[in-house]
Amino acid sequence: MLLGKWRITLLFDGWKAHLAVLPTKRKYKMATIEEQIKALEEEIFNTQKNKATEHHLGKIKAKIAKLRAQQELQKIKGGGGGRRYYIKKSGDATVALVGFPSVGKSSLLNYLTGSKSEVAAYQFTTLEVIPGVMKHKGAEIQILDMPGIIKGAARGKGRGREVITAARAADMILLLGDVFNYNLKVLERELYEAGIRLDKQPPNIHITQERKGGIIVRSTVPLTRMTEFEIAEIIRAYGIVNANVTVREDIDTDTLVDFLAGNRVYIPSLVAINKFDLRYGGIEDKIEEDLGRDYLPISCATTEGLEELKDHIYETLGFIRIYLKPKGGKADLEEPLVLLDGSTVKSVCEHLHRDFVNLFRYALVWGKSAKFPGQSIGLDHELQDCDVLSIITKRR
Ligand SMILES: Nc1nc2c(ncn2[C@@H]2O[C@H](COP(=O)(O)OP(=O)(O)OP(=O)(O)O)[C@@H](O)[C@H]2O)c(=O)[nH]1
Ligand SMILES: [Mg+2]
Structure with a gap:
């Protein structure tokens, strides 16, 4: 029986039963995860930050991170909630273009890859993730043009969720601004909230x-x-x-x-500032000061800086060249395989043919990663730049 804030309930204690007046259940309703996070964030905000409170704050941050992890899990389980985005990875590495609306992401994709992503003078022209492939120094690099993101993206604002999902899976993030809109700290913050750690190594x-x-x-x-x-x-x-x-x-x-x-991902990044054809007095210094990091000035209109940008993307991703040598034959020193730094023999096999991993018996390696020339190695062996590799497979 309900009486406003109170309810009368029959309670059993062994064989005895008695009536009790209790607060209505509503009172006990658990705060949602979002509410709990908000309360904890407020607590951090209202706590003075000094040596004495650092420990307490650390505990609160741990609680928030735990709640966020739960929240992410719920979202995945919940399914529903909009279209699922899955971008098929192709090429040797993937770069995600992240930037505010209308800074020229689609124009850049079109230049780098020869794709035809729609370009227009209004914001939010691009509404889904659009892939293209850039070929540079023997590597095929997939570039993802994305919808512009705004503050709140990490919580799903705008097309935030799709962009973040694609960015998390990328091997590099290219942050793009233009000479009018270069406060990329806002974007970095959104990526941070979504568990993306730029230019950091996983904790040791x-x-x-x-x-x-x-x-x-x-x-x-x-x-x-x-x-x-x-x-x-x-x-x-x-x-x-x-x-x-x-x-x-x-x-x-x-x-x-x-x-x-x-559930954090550690991804290298680069910053480019577009529309430098429209630069105005003192803007270079102002951008540098606001960004607090190096950037590449570019213009998709005049193509200024775009070839340098390609080189920087290639270097930031970090590639190694592997020369294949048939057993007993000569290595092909003309056309190396180009793979991301940290690749293993398994990555080479996957690159060559999908059956290669199953048919693999052992491999022989010469070069920097070999303990001695012609060392016999397995699938997990990590290769280094300019290694020569022979793969020995089972007979089909
Ligand atoms: N002057 C100048 N205009 C540019 C440059 N790059 C792009 N634009 C123009 O800026 C506008 C927006 O370009 P988009 O490539 O569609 O920008 P976007 O970042 O993909 O925009 P959204 O998809 O809406 O997020 C278009 O009118 C382009 O022609 C540039 O280097 N200089
Ligand atoms: Mg676009």
């Missing part, structure tokens, strides 16, 4: 869970930003109670939370 932390003994933290470098106690506290907030933790860099709370959340 190692955790092995144990059955007892609590959390033992060891560090191989002096820690200046967090104490070992704080590290253990945050790890506990993630539900780990017994573990050996080795920290190999001077981490802060954000880095640790990134590591524990586990």
Whole structure:
């Protein structure tokens, strides 16, 4: 029975039953994840930041990261919510073009790849992710033209969700602004909120869970930003109670939370500022000051800077060349395979033919990655620039 904020309920205690007046259930309704995050963010905002509160703030950040992870999971499970975006990867690497509306992303894609993505003088011309392929120095690089993004993209504003999904899967992100709109910090923030870490390496932390003994933290470098106690506290907030933790860099709370959340991606980036044909007095310095990082001035209208941009994309992605040699024959030194740095023998096999991984027996390698010339190696062996490789397969 309901009486406004109260309800009368029959409670059983063993064989005895009695009536009780309790607050209505509504009162107990759990705050949504979004509400919980908001409350925690407010708490951070209202807490003075100093040495004494750093530990407490670290714990709150850990809680927020955990809630966000839950939220992402719910979205994936929920399905529904709009079209699913899946861009088929092609070529040797993928670059995502991220920028505000109308800065010239589609114009740039068209120049780099010869595609025909629609260009127009109004905002939000491009409404879905459009791929093209740029060929440069023997590499085929897939470039993704995307809808412009705005503040709030990480939470799904505009076409934010599709853009973020495509950006997360990219090997490099090209942030594009123009001489009127170059506050790319807003875009970097959106990518950050979506778990994308630009130009950073994954944290150098190692955790092995144990059955007892609590959390033992060891560090191989002096820690200046967090104490070992704080590290253990945050790890506990993630539900780990017994573990050996080795920290190999001077981490802060954000880095640790990134590591524990586990769904972060680490992607290199470049910045280009377009429409430099319309430059005005002092703009170069102003852009540099506001951006706080290097950028390439370009113009899709006059093609200024575009060939340099191609070189920079190629270098930022980091490619290696692998020369194939038939067993007992001569290496093909004319046409190397171009692969992303960090590629393994398996990547080469996949590149050559889809059956190659199944038919693989072993491989022989000469060059920088070989312990000695002609070393016999397996699929997981990581190759280096200018290696010569022979792959030996089973007979079909
Ligand atoms: N002056 C000048 N105009 C340019 C340049 N690059 C692109 N534009 C113009 O800027 C407008 C927008 O170009 P788009 O390539 O459609 O821009 P976008 O970033 O793809 O825009 P959305 O898809 O709406 O996000 C068009 O009118 C282009 O002709 C440039 O280098 N200089
Ligand atoms: Mg466009």
